Amino acid sequence: MVDNKSVLVTGATGFIGTRLVSTLTEKGYSVSALVRNGRHTKVKTKEIVGDLTSDTLHFDDCFDCVFHLASCTPLEKNAKVLENVNLTGTKNLFNAINGKTKSLIYVSGLGVFGEPGDKIIDESHPQNPNTKFVDIRLKAENFLREKCQQNGINFSVVYFGDVYGSEGWFSDILAKRLQKKSFRVPGGGKYFKGFVNVDDAVGSMIAIYEKESFGESFIVADSSPVFFKDFVNYTADQLGQKHPGSVPVFLAKAALGSDLIKLLTTSMKVSNKKISEIYSFKFPSYKEGIPKVISEMKEKNILL
Numbered sequence: 001m002v003d004n005k006s007v008l009v010t011g012a013t014g015f016i017g018t019r020l021v022s023t024l025t026e027k028g029y030s031v032s033a034l035v036r037n038g039r040h041t042k043v044k045t046k047e048i049v050g051d052l053t054s055d056t057l058h059f060d061d062c063f064d065c066v067f068h069l070a071s072c073t074p075l076e077k078n079a080k081v082l083e084n085v086n087l088t089g090t091k092n093l094f095n096a097i098n099g100k101t102k103s104l105i106y107v108s109g110l111g112v113f114g115e116p117g118d119k120i121i122d123e124s125h126p127q128n129p130n131t132k133f134v135d136i137r138l139k140a141e142n143f144l145r146e147k148c149q150q151n152g153i154n155f156s157v158v159y160f161g162d163v164y165g166s167e168g169w170f171s172d173i174l175a176k177r178l179q180k181k182s183f184r185v186p187g188g189g190k191y192f193k194g195f196v197n198v199d200d201a202v203g204s205m206i207a208i209y210e211k212e213s214f215g216e217s218f219i220v221a222d223s224s225p226v227f228f229k230d231f232v233n234y235t236a237d238q239l240g241q242k243h244p245g246s247v248p249v250f251l252a253k254a255a256l257g258s259d260l261i262k263l264l265t266t267s268m269k270v271s272n273k274k275i276s277e278i279y280s281f282k283f284p285s286y287k288e289g290i291p292k293v294i295s296e297m298k299e300k301n302i303l304l
């Protein structure tokens with residue numbers, strides 16, 4: 001057990017943040033959660049009410065580490081809202097925690113690497129944002145890196161692959177729609193994706209903090225890059241559903257937004273060698289992770 005170290009989690013009501021708060025709490029951390037007015041964390045913890053978009057955001061407490069997960073997803077089609085939450089909000093957060101935290105871990109995604117082609121890439125691959133969503137996220141990351149360096153705050157960034165678990169997109173967009181037979185695979189699904197189980201996403205972040213691996217960036221995806229269609233079909237098999245058909249990319253973009261579908265349909269194979277040096281994955285492959293997630297969904301009555 002950890003000796004009551006004090007951490008702040010932003011995005012604590014979200015899919016990954018909820019699991020991070022519960023794991024940190026079980027490990028003995030004293031966890032504060034930034035929540036918007038009227039929202040509550042699913043796990044009982046100290047809630048601090050605030051909105052990233054408010055320039056009066058402030059904290060009375062000091063923290064050993066801030067885990068910054070709060071963001072709009074690429075489903076947000078309004079560029080002004082995206083910029084306000086993901087960039088201005090990140091700046092407001094920094095101003096509120098500057099002088100009040102020793103460390104900051106920032107969460108981003110593999111989209112920062114653009115379209116790297118067929119080869120397996122690692123953290124040294126050049127960053128090349130090709131959506132507005134990622135461009136904004138990269139500006140926020142660079143802002144934090146520079147400000148943390150100037151102000152003596154330890155900083156690391158994690159680039160998550162697609163994080164699956166019993167909630168979030170896996171539940172809402174994939175599993176339930178497979179059950180309703182309304183899911184279609186954009187563009188046929190022959191593009192590589194790096195997936196990561198939510199337990200490993202959370203475990204990796206905590207390992208970075210506990211092993212003091214700062215001044216670094218980490219790709220966090222499991223060891224099994226897979227065609228998106230194979231991941232979907234495996235999930236359908238586990239749910240006892242038929243393999244879904246395909247939808248043209250342009251129609252998927254019209255329904256879910258251009259940035260989301262571009263990020264989804266970009267093929268990417270990533271190496272998790274660097275994070276594996278400090279963290280052992282519980283689920284090195286989706287073939288182990290999905291059955292566990294589906295049984296968790298059944299236990300929680302999340303499935304239809």
Ligand SMILES: NC(=O)c1ccc[n+]([C@@H]2O[C@H](COP(=O)([O-])OP(=O)(O)OC[C@H]3O[C@@H](n4cnc5c(N)ncnc54)[C@H](OP(=O)(O)O)[C@@H]3O)[C@@H](O)[C@H]2O)c1
Binds near residue numbers: 015034
């Ligand atoms: N899920 C994935 O597959 C994946 C992959 C790569 C990277 N990531 C990154 O991981 C992080 C967490 O993802 P997630 O899937 O857990 O996201 P999520 O479920 O959509 O949760 C987003 C969180 O951000 C909070 N938030 C949004 N706007 C806010 C604001 N103005 N002020 C304060 N809080 C605000 C939300 O609070 P409310 O409850 O009040 O809305 C919620 O707690 C994000 O940065 C995401 O980009 C996720």
